[in-house]
Amino acid sequence: MESTKNILEFKNITKKYAGVVALDNVSLAFRAGEVHALAGENGAGKSTLIKSTTGAVIPTSGTILIDGKEYTNNLTPAIAKEQGVAVIYQEFNLVNDISIAENVFLGSPIRTHGMIDMKAMVSESQKIFEQLGINIDVTANVRTLTTGYQQLVEIAKALSHKVKILVMDEPSASLTTNEVEIMFKIIKKLKASGVTIIYISHRLDEIFEITDRVSILRDGKMIKTVNTCDTNRQELISMMVGRELTEQYPKLDKQEQTEVVMDVQHLKGPGVKDVSFQLRKGEILGFGGLVGAGRTESVQLVCGITGKTGGTITYKGKELKVKNPKDAIEQGIALAPEDRKKQGLMLHMSVGENIYFPSLLQISKHDVIDYTKAKNIVGEYIKALAIKTPSDRQICKNLSGGNQQKVVIAKWLAKNPDVIILDEPTRGIDVGAKQEIYGIMNELIQAGKSIIMISSDMEELLGMSDRIVVFCEGRVTGELSKAEFCQEAVMSLASQG
Structure with a gap:
């Protein structure tokens, strides 16, 4: 009893x-x-x-x-x-x-x-x-x-x-x-x-x-x-x-995209044995697979965090050459990393400083920050992403997990990239904040941006992706179209070691 x-x-x-x-x-x-x-x-x-x-x-x-x-x-x-x-x-x-x-x-x-x-x-x-x-x-x-x-x-x-x-x-x-x-x-x-x-x-x-x-x-x-x-x-x-969330994964009526923004062929590097995929304009490309399958390692190679040892990356019709993350950022590729606290934010700095930091060159003149421009940018994205903060001077470590994640996304939106890579974008945040982030993702692809989403949440992967590329032990083992989506298909490909 x-x-x-x-x-x-x-x-x-x-x-x-x-x-x-x-x-x-x-x-x-x-x-x-x-x-x-x-x-x-x-x-x-x-x-x-x-x-x-x-x-x-x-x-x-x-x-x-x-x-x-x-x-x-x-x-x-x-x-x-x-x-x-x-x-x-x-x-x-x-x-x-x-x-x-x-x-x-x-x-x-x-x-x-x-x-x-x-x-x-x-x-x-x-x-x-x-x-x-x-x-x-x-x-x-x-x-x-x-x-x-x-x-x-x-x-x-x-x-x-x-x-x-x-x-x-x-x-x-x-x-x-x-x-x-x-x-x-x-x-x-x-x-x-x-x-x-x-x-x-x-x-x-x-x-x-x-x-x-x-x-x-x-x-x-x-x-x-x-x-x-x-x-x-x-x-x-x-x-x-405190309200009804009638649809967990907001749907968009859109045609299948065909314009290829990024073409990765036979990529190799630390943790990556052979990875090929194409990213199209205006789509969410999901990366599925088990922990350690090589998903994060692949996008780190694309962004210059680690160096590739083989393969080619074609971006907007030209070979992508990046020696470090700065090169990737300058070419319009942004990564919101899996660990927002250690890699995505400067926790002891303010919300405003985190948001405008990647855009310093755009808001500075003669190496002096134009704080009026900075404040306008920060205010725009705090409002657009509904970031709950007493002010833009609030220290980031004092925000909730969902609002910290919004700050990570806001700082890259302010930089206006063409490709946004979201590694576990909703891990550890609540259902309400998840829906807000899903809405932001849909707005981005409607604006012609392209998103790579790495997710270990099967429902999220199936609910938000337009196509899914599945990884296992450093290799791509298959690709699924929307019509082929199901949990069994993803898990079957994810276990083909």
């Missing part, structure tokens, strides 16, 4: 920052031994609520109860840890160059007679992984692990602290299908042992597969908690965004 005891409660939690109400009188409870989803658009307040649970953020008002103990403004990270609260963030808190066992006990090593007892840490780590049903060499360095196994180390670390409440923030964002299945099995084991899992994900299919209940936040307010089995996808989306 499912427990009805509340292990974690928020009562009338409000958190205010300068000019912003991040949480507005939120009351919410999580039961012992349940998997409970926390859903909402980027900027809905999920991160602030979780940080309040760990003591990293002190609410302006309200009370938090952990296993019956009340905290108003006195919950600290140390107390939260003692009470069995642990969070696994999207960016793991691991040290690559030490062993798995040392990472499991990072910050709280086992000591014997005052000395760190490595033998005991290896033994205890091994026991934790055995409980999880995972066979792993705990003396190996974390650097040698895949992303999925690094996540298992984070789970083992939480279990070493006798975790009662485990928060998982977008846990499947970088995992393969097989790794997601392993993670789900472990979540079920943890639930059976009485651990409460708070599961944050924009992937609604995962919420329906793994959770017992789901709570929805919107604009810092608590909307509703429902049993997962009593709701459906459309109802969840409606509660999250």
Whole structure:
């Protein structure tokens, strides 16, 4: 019988920052031994609520109860840890160059007679992984692990602290299908042992597969908690965004394009063995395949991030010669990379600076920036992409994931490229922001631009692409026209190693 005891409660939690109400009188409870989803658009307040649970953020008002103990403004990270609260963030808190066992006990090593007892840490780590049903060499360095196994180390670390409440923030964002299945099995084991899992994900299919209940936040307010089995996808989306999203992938009536903008033949380079494809004017060309298939590596060769060792790239009828990304940008080719935080943005600079930075030459005279031009460009694209920011001076790291992604796209639109490469354009962002980005993509191709979209989201790949080129182990294994689209066809080509 499912427990009805509340292990974690928020009562009338409000958190205010300068000019912003991040949480507005939120009351919410999580039961012992349940998997409970926390859903909402980027900027809905999920991160602030979780940080309040760990003591990293002190609410302006309200009370938090952990296993019956009340905290108003006195919950600290140390107390939260003692009470069995642990969070696994999207960016793991691991040290690559030490062993798995040392990472499991990072910050709280086992000591014997005052000395760190490595033998005991290896033994205890091994026991934790055995409980999880995972066979792993705990003396190996974390650097040698895949992303999925690094996540298992984070789970083992939480279990070493006798975790009662485990928060998982977008846990499947970088995992393969097989790794997601392993993670789900472990979540079920943890639930059976009485651990409460708070599961944050924009992937609604995962919420329906793994959770017992789901709570929805919107604009810092608590909307509703429902049993997962009593709701459906459309109802969840409606509660999250506050409006009906009748068509997830907006359709355009357009004729098949024939004008070839880019012709890539037998491309070779790091991670790329033999790749050929054509990109047409006014189309979205999808790149499908499994993680590590060579999709990202191919566009990095096109953009001059890495050097090609073979093949030809014809662009607008001429051979494309790029020694570095600057050459590609100057020829009208822009890349919005997969990792927006590390590669797409200058996080500690403002929204405005990020947007106008690629266009510095166009808005400068005698090496002096014309700030009137800069402000006009920034204002135009903040408005056009509906970027939610208090001002263009807001620091980018303070924006939600969806708005950060819009800034990445805005800076390239301001540069006015002819070819835009979008690598995982909607990873980790909510359904409302996804639809806005899909709308922007459609506007671009209507304006005659060409888009290459790399996506591991099968629905997105099938829903937005005009054609799909499928990769496997550094090679193109096939191409699908719109009439041939289906998940089975993509997966068949993606596994032809």
